[in-house]
Amino acid sequence: MDFSFSEEQTLIKNAVEKFIQNDYDFETRNKIIAGDEGFDRGIWKQFADLGWLGISFPEEVGGFGGSAVETNIVMEAFGGGMVVEPFLSTVVLGGNALAFGGTDAQKQEVLAKVISGDVLLALAYGEAQSRYDLSDVKTSAEKKADQYVLNGEKTVVFGGAWADKVIVSARTSGDQCSEQGITLFLVDAKAEGVSVNAYKSMDGARMANVSLNNVSVGADAIVGSLDEGFGLLEKVIDYGISALCAEALGSMNAAYEKTLAYVKTREQFGVAIGSFQVIQHRLVDMFMAVESSRSMGMMVALKLGSRDVVERKKAASAAKVYIGDNARYCAQEAVQLHGGIGVTEELDIGHYFRRLTLFCGAFGSTDYHLSRFADLGE
Amino acid sequence: MNIDYTKEELEFQQGVRAWFKENLPADLKRKNQIGETLSKEDMVSWQKTLNSAGYLVVSWPKEHGGPDWTATQRYIFDSERAAAGAPIGLSMGIIMLGPVLMAFGTEEQKERYLPRIKDCEDWWCQGYSEPGAGSDLASLKTQAVLDGDEYVINGTKIWTTYAHHANHCFCLVRTDNDCKIQAGISFILIDMTAPGIEIRPIVSIDGEHHLNQVFFDNVRVPKENLVGQEGQGWTIAKYLLTHERTTIAGVADSKLNLLNLKETARTQIANGAPLIEDPQLRLKIAAEEIKLIALEYTNFRTLADTAAGRAPGPESSLLKVKGTETQQALSELAVEMAGYYAYLWKADETAGPAEFLHATEKYNFLRAATIYGGSTEVQKNVVAKMLLGLR
Incomplete structure (x- = not known):
């Protein structure tokens, strides 16, 4: 039993943290999200050059053979800096879909370009009516000769505004909510019939609704197996949960540390407000929320690779419930303990608050995952 | 980063698991599982069974009869103990006093008390809290005044778990009133059968008698029962809190x-x-x-x-x-x-x-x-x- 990082992992952690500290301060981030595109392609290339985009992928496709632990190290540091570049959508969601289910050709042609920073991906699984249910898929893929014709609309696609290629869940058979009959397709965002309605999210990143109007793709666009896309999608989303939990942990920790520093310097009634016991206990509660969430983050990263699928699902749901609750708690406390300045756009605390609020609903709310956990039984 | 036990640790786990399965009395398991209060006999007899297998003083080093286990082995043992439905051991002697004597006690104290803890011949209780000293423990007032070769103890301790079962008590007492309050506290061992000790039961909201208030009226305790130096009691108490x-x-x-x-x-x-x-x-x-x-x-x-x-x-x-x-x-x-x-x-x-x-x-x-x-x-x-x- 060992919970320390290896030497290599420590090097990665130090490098990403150093990057955030030196090259991604709050002002830099604000400029990036105020720009037309909403992220910085130069920084993305830098991530590729540093090897971070390939950190969790197999060596055969140009990755570094790491695991979810490495992904989470990067994501936690990104959470500390509220990085908006599309690591989650391109590497964790799109990249893992190809790494777990892609054909050799897809891996060589697309995943390799993800690792080199030349292709951006998005995973389009949600629809207007589906909420958190991955199996509720109306978008259809109809077989016509040797082609599949896709029709439908995917909503709130992370990184959808930037993606060169979108992995879409579509129904090839079965009823609207059946787990059986879902297939994942790799679709070029510039293909005929694809329209991308891009918009901003609360944290300044860009997302999109992606409409598919008679989009024609070949069988070579299928990621994973025909009709069997649900299991793959669920696995990819569980990896996404783990990564996003790590990112939330980084944001929670930053919000906590900044709040701790603030109460030591902010004076009222002639003393630092951190000298009041009522404030001290609230900081201790935040500290405990962060450390317990860190334990949960380690748990899910270690269990993702389990051969027991139920164990993996339970781990992901448990982490989402626990870290979701504690993320919301830390975000609210950070704002409250900062007082008036905490509710302003000017201070970074409000931006951590926004980011953590979004986290709570991503990939399923606390209530959704509490039910999923309970339904998975022993 | 991994959460796996080593092959040796897994074997150890199997051994412990098998032992509990074989040796945990069904009635004790039943009482423990449903939360029935255990009698003194229940507890002593189970402690003796554990001791016969070398499973009692598991946190102690070999020289005092412990198994010299690693922290992981102790954790595995405790996990298996709980999973088997066995009650947690009495901690006052083994977890609290034992390590204190090993770190601060004289050779005579170690020789006299440690084997008796291990072999369940003594039952220790802890005299820390007082009516006016709960969370603010350092403000405790029970006095120990040296008179010849004996300390004379006056005062009262409260919330003393199982004082009515115990034949010994380790106590925090005040030996100096003219210094910083923490520095005036000493750690002393008291024979519960000594004259001047009165134990009054306190029934708690579960309707059971676990707790007591203990009164000391000119109780004479030999000087050699002091653990460490006079004024070292607070340091010893803190040492205990960071242990295990x-x-x-x-x-x-x-x-x-x-x-x-x-x-x-x-x-x-x-x-x-x-x-x-x-x-x-x-x-x-x-x-x-x-x-x-x-x-x-x-x-x-x-x-x-x-x-x-x-x-x-x-x-x-x-x-x-x-x-x-x-x-x-x-x-x-x-x-x-x-x-x-x-x-x-x-x-x-x-x-x-x-x-x-x-x-x-x-x-x-x-x-x-x-x-x-x-x-x-x-x-x-x-x-x-x-x-x-x-x-």
């Missing part, structure tokens, strides 16, 4: 409790269906299970640090606070599940299902968990000051 944090959260016992709760929820019927099918109850149980996972992994982190010879990280400070919260929450769930059976008080199985007979007692008893051993509020004061640097 790997099982303080009670994760293993809570896991078994949760397992039993789920089993009860599957077998008890409400509105014609198993309780577990009540959607709200299901989610409440799931929520506690998830909190328990977080606690377990925090515990693993502390264990891994301890096993690697590193000082436990800051996360270890939350183990007591969160561990006792979980214990209370699970006991609350049991009461909720019991429905009208929560009314039962010291009833037997003719009145209702065994698993609910003591549900309310246990819930009541566990209110003390966030008070004893440093209340939650005091724990937070300490974390705020020592870890967060708030003052």
Whole structure:
């Protein structure tokens, strides 16, 4: 039993943290999200050059053979800096879909370009009516000769505004909510019939609704197996949960540390407000929320690779419930303990608050995952 | 980063598991599982069984009869103990006093007391709290005044668990009134059969007699019963508090409790269906299970640090606070599940299902968990000051 990082992992952690500290301060981030595109392609290339985009992928496709632990190290540091570049959508969601289910050709042609920073991906699984249910898929893929014709609309696609290629869940058979009959397709965002309605999210990143109007793709666009896309999608989303939990942990920790520093310097009634016991206990509660969430983050990263699928699902749901609750708690406390300045756009605390609020609903709310956990039984 | 036990540790686990299966008396297991109060005989006889297998003083080094286990082995042992449904051992002699004597005691004290703790010949109680010194322990007033070769003790101790079973008490007493209050405290060993000691029972809200108030009226204690130097008592008390944090959260016992709760929820019927099918109850149980996972992994982190010879990280400070919260929450769930059976008080199985007979007692008893051993509020004061640097 060992919970320390290896030497290599420590090097990665130090490098990403150093990057955030030196090259991604709050002002830099604000400029990036105020720009037309909403992220910085130069920084993305830098991530590729540093090897971070390939950190969790197999060596055969140009990755570094790491695991979810490495992904989470990067994501936690990104959470500390509220990085908006599309690591989650391109590497964790799109990249893992190809790494777990892609054909050799897809891996060589697309995943390799993800690792080199030349292709951006998005995973389009949600629809207007589906909420958190991955199996509720109306978008259809109809077989016509040797082609599949896709029709439908995917909503709130992370990184959808930037993606060169979108992995879409579509129904090839079965009823609207059946787990059986879902297939994942790799679709070029510039293909005929694809329209991308891009918009901003609360944290300044860009997302999109992606409409598919008679989009024609070949069988070579299928990621994973025909009709069997649900299991793959669920696995990819569980990896996404783990990564996003790590990112939330980084944001929670930053919000906590900044709040701790603030109460030591902010004076009222002639003393630092951190000298009041009522404030001290609230900081201790935040500290405990962060450390317990860190334990949960380690748990899910270690269990993702389990051969027991139920164990993996339970781990992901448990982490989402626990870290979701504690993320919301830390975000609210950070704002409250900062007082008036905490509710302003000017201070970074409000931006951590926004980011953590979004986290709570991503990939399923606390209530959704509490039910999923309970339904998975022993 | 990994959560795996080594091959040797897994073999050790199998051995311990088999031993408990073979040696845990069924009646003791039953009482422990349903929360029936154990008698003195129950406890002593079980301690002796553990000792006969070398499983009693598991945290002690070899020279004093311990097995010299690693922190991981101790953790595995405790987990298997709990999973088997066996009660937790009496801690006052083994966990509290033993390490103090090893670190601060004279050779004579070690020779005299340690073997008697190990062989269950002595029952130790702890004399710390006083009516006016609870969370503010350092303000304690019980006096020890040297008179020739003896200290004369006057004062009172309260919340003394099992003082009525004990034949010895380790006590914090004031030997100096003219210095900083912490520096005037000494650690002394008192024979409970000495003249001048009166024990008055305190019945707690579970309706049981675990606690006592102890009065000392000119009780004479030989000088050689002082542990360490005069004025060293506070240092010794703090040493004790930092000792052995790997099982303080009670994760293993809570896991078994949760397992039993789920089993009860599957077998008890409400509105014609198993309780577990009540959607709200299901989610409440799931929520506690998830909190328990977080606690377990925090515990693993502390264990891994301890096993690697590193000082436990800051996360270890939350183990007591969160561990006792979980214990209370699970006991609350049991009461909720019991429905009208929560009314039962010291009833037997003719009145209702065994698993609910003591549900309310246990819930009541566990209110003390966030008070004893440093209340939650005091724990937070300490974390705020020592870890967060708030003052």
